[in-house]
Amino acid sequence: MLDWIDLPDPSVQDFEDPFRDLSPEQFDDVLFVVRLRGRSRQQAGTDEERQKWQELLSETEDALLAGGTNIDWLLNRRELVAERRRKAGVMGTPQFDGQTITLTGFVAPAPNDPDGQPVAYLVPERGMCSHVPPPPPSQMIRVRLKKDWTPNYVHQPIRLTGKITIDATEQAIVVMDGLEP
Missing domain, CATH: 2.40.50.870 (Protein of unknown function (DUF3299))
Incomplete structure (x- = not known):
């Protein structure tokens, strides 16, 4: 008799997923950086708000880097990790x-x-x-x-x-x- 764990293709299950290694706090900080960078690109808010957001962005990026998380490297891996996760979930x-x-x-x-x-x-x-x-x-x-x-x-x-x-x-x-x- 087969078990459910046997169904996914084992050849696509093991891959580097740096997002999996993030603590919940680090993951929240990564999302916060993405949102703040988006606001910055959109030129939303007043000059004072944009200055505050830039300060928060720098603080959060520095805290992530101090904790060993290179935010730019991590964000550049998003699409690759998403594709590998999709394959891991689909391939029998x-x-x-x-x-x-x-x-x-x-x-x-x-x-x-x-x-x-x-x-x-x-x-x-x-x-x-x-x-x-x-x-x-x-x-x-x-x-x-x-x-x-x-x-x-x-x-x-x-x-x-x-x-x-x-x-x-x-x-x-x-x-x-x-x-x-």
Whole structure:
């Protein structure tokens, strides 16, 4: 039997993510620097406000640097880290593609396929997609259900055995706030 931790592709899980190493205070300071730099570029506020913002910006940048955080280097890594995080969340383990697996999880409802075939998502924890944010795509399995079976209730625990296809797709799912890609 497979476990959920086995599904994400391990080859894209391990990467340098300097944002992960920041303390909550450092992360807040990085966000503060980004906001203050944005205000500075927009030339918003009065001369007095801009002077105060510049002082706060210098103080915050100096404090980050004193703590070992090079803010410019960190901000230059944003897009690379975002892309690696996206890959880590989306990529499934290729060795399972086409294999018959067994996995236990919870059924989350999904709109039927255009051909009327009932569909659901198998997710690792009860409440995912409706009461908490959906898991990363590598932790969601889109299941085409038999026409004569539907879950008895939302988030019914089940054990599924079937052939898995590792193929990223984009479908709308129902989450607490409405449809989400």
